[in-house]
Amino acid sequence: MNKFKRYTVTSALPYANGPVHIGHLAGVYVPADIYARYLRLKNQDVVFIGGSDEHGVPITLKARKEGVTPQQIVDRYHEIIKNSFKDFGISFDIYSRTSNKIHHQTASDFFTTLYNKGEFIEKTSMQFFDEAENQFLADRYIMGTCPKCGAEDAYGDQCEKCGSSLSAEELINPRSVISGNKPILKETKHWFLPLDKYESELKQWILKDHKDWKANVYGQCKSWLDSGLFPRAVTRDLDWGVKVPLEEAKDKVLYVWFDAPIGYISATRELTKDWEKYWKDKDTKLVHFIGKDNIVFHCIIFPSMLRHEGSYILPDNVPANEFLNLEGDKISTSRNWAVWLHEYLEEFPGQQDVLRYVLCSNAPETKDNDFTWKDFQTKNNSELVAIMGNFINRTMVLTHKYYNGIVPEPFKDTEYEKEIRSEIKRIKHSIEKNIENYKFREALKEVMNITRLGNKYLADTEPWKLIKTDEDRLKTVLYYSIQISAISAVLSEPFLPFTAEKLLKMLDIDKPEWDKAEDFDLIKSGHKLNSAELLFSLIEDDKIEIQIQKLLRSKEMNELEKKTVLPQKDTISYDDFIKQDIRISTILEAEKVPKADKLLKLLVDTGIDKRTIVSGIAKYYRPEEIIGKQVCVLVNLAPRNLRGIESNGMILMAEDKDGSLKFISPENACGNGSVIS
């Protein structure tokens, strides 16, 4: 680890449109914090950077919906996020935000440098423009009728009714979300980062030079690189964000993914005048902690920006984690299926380390993992309390009972003490090696092995018997137990900072350096220990039950949500209705469309003719079970090519709230071609 003179550690910027939950913590902030705390204990020069990502369209939409400004939205969540991180002990050297002036300046300068070097390519295209509001409309700002399902409230990028991804030009009767007016198409110019040109250097840098990256990270990069990169727009027609520093683009802002990672740099600038050595010196090790959804930005796009700006170093590693699930289901903000950090801090006051411990020991380092409250309780009660808390308590109580809390003078080491010394040394090196390789789960296990070793030591030497038989031996055993306690305070600090602090206070010593934590003289003989307190407390069933009930309520709310029906559509005339020609038809043949997950190719007898229809029902019906079934078919729908097969009509389906589809069939057999009206 001596290859580098200093470290720049960044953690993904949380998006300031909601609070932080355990998924964010387990994936990014807990590991990043452990890493940063460890480096500090090793007396390394380290900056640990965080901040809120405050730009982008979703924030402007949320603001509009609530009738407030985007700034008010981000102010609100920035405060919540920042405070909860602080209370949770995430030890940022700075937690900044991208709506800061210094960030706007930094991002703007960054763009200018790339612009002046001629890195960008410029492209002009037609985009929707709201004349009344005098602004271009992002895809999310346009609504219209979905060309695929006819839903009237499809967005410019996606129809939420049918799930199709769309481009704004496809919408029928597009309207501006802002004014309701019909937008016009207007020419607009944008700047693109030519990732395609960087392909070969990226291949060299990642695929050849960084085989050491985690399998999931390396694999995903390889996948992107192998399938070919394309230029990516770095500007948008919006008014919330960092203004593009060009006269001809004064109504445009930088695309949020372009400005957000620059936020790491801005925050460092805000932190120290010396910021450049953390970003531009070859002797600095840059590490980005992120979740797997961010791999492409941090491994491909941001490094390309850094490299071509010219003066920056590239990340040495990007240890991305997978996702954490909650009680078997995906964590979801919109479904309120989450454990929110700010709520945890209120409901489990003073128990930050329990959550830190559970999230680290079960961190999704190699694959998605599951957080359950039962597991949370077990890990607290039978690991933190029973192993670590218990050993400390035993040591404290014995010392107070036999020597009034005064650390005794050791008599003579036996083979056992020599073993203890070498085992502690091994554990310490193992923790170091694992942290340096981003294996925090394994490192934490070794931390627990320290007090596990202590418990065994006490059981084997039986100091409660020695008091009657061999006091010299007793003094040695207690001395060693106290040293083990002090060592565990140091080596557990990155993982359990609150506990470490409490323990040091009990032992009444200052925080020693990491490298001293293999010497057995952190506390001198004759030193007086403070009174014993419990490091951890048992968590009873009722406390866990409350949390489980809380989640069940979320589930019930979601069920209720499912039962709410869509509002009635606008009134239509009878003439509108009878334009649709719906007939009873019988399915004659059915087969899966190759290379498509959802499609079945059907031959149906409509009474009028026998025709082919392609339908997206493969997830709900198997071909063989639907042959002979009577269904309703919209027969006069314009034909459409799907996967190269012409589909002549549409099978009418009932769609449940969970998205599952069911046929509409006549109660009794009915002649093919019967009209439905």
Place this chain on the structure above:
RNA sequence: GGCGAGGUAGCUCAGUUGGUUAGAGCGCAUGAUUCAUAAUCAUGAGGUCGGCGGUUCAACCCCGCCUCUCGCUACCA
């Protein structure tokens, strides 16, 4: 369908360049123990290492096919 990551004891996970009886923690069972928040310590039960085939003297590890989970992506009217 394509790509990526996974599928190892009841649960959560390790398994280094293929080499004799596959490991850990928790949980479980039995025994020991009392300094300790019934916590601790010892011992043990429990796995055809997702399935099939191949390479090899030898495969959890390499190759092929299949299957399940997660993510990205394509296809639903």
